[in-house]
Amino acid sequence: MSVIIMLLCASLAVAIFFLVAFIWSVRDGQYDDDYSPAHRILFDDKTSKE
């Protein structure tokens, strides 16, 4: 029985971790602009670091 309790705690902890990650990502503005980051990553940036 205590195994189940431990599993429960573990699963809740993982879920809470993801909730916090979600809230952080929203607060960080990661959903504000869904165009630029996707394209920015495709530019080779060797020219920008001279």
Added chain:
Amino acid sequence: MPLIARARNGRYFWAMIKQAREVSHQCTHCGEPCPPEEQFCCQGCQAVYELLNENGLCRYYEINEKPGVAQRQAVRKDKFAFLDNERTQQQLLRYRDEKQAHVTFHIPHIHCSSCLWLLENLHRLDPGVQRTEVNFAEKEARIIYDPSQTSLRKIAETLTSIGYEPYISLQDLRARKPAPNRKLIYQLGVAGFCFSNIMLLSFPEYFSGEGHMEGQMTVVFRYLNLLLSLPVFFYSAQAFYMPAWKGLKHGFLNIDLPIVLAIVTTFTRSVVDVLSGTGGGYFDSMTGIVMFMLIGRLLQDKTYRGLSFDRDYTAYFPIAVTVMKNGEEAPTQLPDVRTGDTLLIHNQELIPADGLLVKGSALIDYSFVTGESVPVRKQMGEIIYAGGRQLDGNMEILTIREVAQSYLTSLWNREELRKDNPGKPSFIHLLGQYFTWVVLLIAAVTAIYWGVYDSAKIWPAVTAILIIACPCALLLAASFTNGHMLRILSRHKLYLRNAQAIERMAGLTHIVFDKTGTLTGKSSTTVTWHGRELTHAEVSAIAALTAHSQHPASRQVREFAGKPLVHTIDRFSEQTGQGLQGWVHQMHVQLGSAAYTGARDTETPGASVVHVNINGDHAGYYLLQHAYRQGIPEMLGDLQRHFGLTLLSGDQPGEAENLRRMMGPDATLLFRQQAHDKLDRIVQLQEKGEKVLMIGDGLNDAGALRQSDCGISLTEDSNNFTPASDGILEASQLHRLPAFIRMSKINKRIILIAFVYSIAYNLTGLFFAVQGILSPLTAAILMPSSSISIILLTWGMSEYAGRKLLR
């Protein structure tokens, strides 16, 4: 690096030119047609290209083909001089210290990944720039620079030189834009987290019959559920408490009220069950409902970033103007302009304050304010009202009223007073009211029944009724259908402000159009030349000749031909309705109808022709077409069968006959309408009980747009600035208006169908509830399955309707 880079760029340069030659003649920079054997359509485009090429930035042209915007209109050299002003800087900069300054520019031209790349490499053009970050959705660039190496003005000028002119308006001086409201997203995140965990923890309860689970374990699970439901009840569900409370305060039962009632009852009942050890409660149902409804609300409240529905005049006005002080030009912030200041208005600039013309020649385009498409010539000493655009070089005006008191501004302030009516509540709230009373009645009857037969069952039965009869299905149906409909419409370039706008659109009875800029394009006529190539002297002669005539066709030809180089005309004669002729530099020029000039008649329906005869030879003809937008006659023909139509034009009644034919005999056509005439006309219609849709584009329609039951402003492309309205429609889609209105009617029907469907679920639930035998499992099956099936139903129906109508 430089050598290799140059070689690479050189190769690209030639590759680009080769390509430009092979593909028909398109400008390498902007992709617009250009003369054969040229790579660029204009000097401006070429300048941008050369600048980028010099700095090894030609990758701009690789990421997307022809990503630029035509640069034909040169930007005045000292346009951004006002950015040197310390106070302006303070107001624009978000942050500043010795080494760093942050500024955010709104750049309307941002449209593709090339833009993104170029702007984020701005530091290669201006080493003082440390970093640029583009927010594509908002069309903004956040620039961090070193104030000791560069200046705000320099950056703005650099941006302008590569075709990305920042738009700096008076509005930027006001309060900052509010941060996006993310509370709903957090609430949804929390609700989703709690719901999924509660669901998981409830499974043992669902599947273990009585006594199969170890007692202690059941208790742990139940208390965990209780714990997990707290954030949903106290945080996530706040989204419903506030509107319900607001409604109650105004003595109005809106749909949120029965929902709050259901949430509170479910929660209380569940807490009592768990604490007393009699059951597991309905935490799963409650959190599930809250989550689904939050999703619906989020979908419905989708906002279009980059579009603004609440613009006032400050968004149109520049941040600063040039004031002449003792013969010197001094950039001055607009609010600091005082009566008696002399303003220097450059070509193509907006006039920010009412004033008297004291220097220069004034040709003012008031189309923005009045809808009149013909520019007005003003004489020295005449009053020039704010809002016009100067078209004829630089001029100076003496301000007679401050910006805040000008005629244009007063137009806005007048409207502010009017739009205080929040409008009729949505039919969903009305339905919700009935719903509440019926549910309370059923609950009361059940309570009395069990009070007589078995008083122990009053509590479970009554609470179960309130739980199961929650009108969440209705709210879900409405918010999902509305949300999805907004999306379908936005796919076709109609951006509505909110869900209420769809509903108001469904109830329309009368449609009012503006003419200039709405039914017609921005310029109301297009002139094209058909015939042999004319020499400079000949074009100049035609221009000189037409300058002597007041006939509208002459005016249009003159505008097309440009400024005459000569003004002396011998033996000028004009025959009304026929044409005109005269001698210019020993050249005999004859302009007019086919009969007058002796040319063969050309068949041109819907357009007028001006034939040109030079020295007795027929040189060709000018074709003057009234530029109605595509599909307008069909659209008007369709609309007049279902709606009353009115045309309110600020223009002269020249096109009345044509419009009458298109709009039908019952339409009201009114010309020379001022902004306040338009507004009054809408009020009159509304007093007659009509529900009015106003479609307009200019500032002169702003009052009417706000007064109407549904105001839609038209824009050539969504970067443009539109007056405050309920919706923004891209001009190319105007012919779809009948389909859009039909969609809004279907929207209401879909909500009603989904509602009837959901009542079936509710009745099933009620069947168990009134008997007091609603088990958490039944609730847990009924609730999500009804929610999900309603979502699928509304989605499927609206998508089907959208495909069918908006093909």
